[in-house]
Amino acid sequence: MRPQARLIVAVAAVVITALVVLIVATTVGSRSTVTSITDITYSQSKSVKGFSGSSHETSDASRIAAFTAIASKYRIDVTRFDETLNDVCTGGLITDITLGFADAKTATLRVYDCGRTVARGTFVSDTSALFTRWRAQDDG
The missing domain is CATH 2.60.40 (Immunoglobulin-like)
Incomplete structure (x- = not known):
């Protein structure tokens, strides 16, 4: 894989991970008392x-x-x-x-x-x- 493609894949992985963390944090944080x-x-x-x-x-x-x-x-x-x-x-x-x-x-x-x-x-x-x-x- 070329270095540019690796960079794009790495950035995409970081963005997806951040979105998953944000969604989980929002869902867990809104848990009703x-x-x-x-x-x-x-x-x-x-x-x-x-x-x-x-x-x-x-x-x-x-x-x-x-x-x-x-x-x-x-x-x-x-x-x-x-x-x-x-x-x-x-x-x-x-x-x-x-x-x-x-x-x-x-x-x-x-x-x-x-x-x-x-x-x-x-x-x-x-x-x-x-x-x-x-x-x-x-x-x-």
Whole structure:
């Protein structure tokens, strides 16, 4: 093989290796912390007379999996929730969520929904609907 061809092959090998390293680092680095949730504390509030704003805590694996599925579906980093995803309204439903992780760290999310408690294909609406169902079961 001629020296020029060897140089081209060597440069191509370095570039390909760098791309593979970059792809692997990006994939591994974006691994979600959602899977390490050990407990969830939540409360909901609404400016309606008689609305129960009681706080509830769960470590139920199926409930944690349900919330994790929603966060994963919408690719939400629950440790840095982007509140601009919330609905913009007054008098809606507020869900305060504190997540406990296996490493003893916590994360807090405040989710605002314009009050409709059905999943509508967004992280905010799906989360509000989920926690509304839980609240009905826990208050019941």
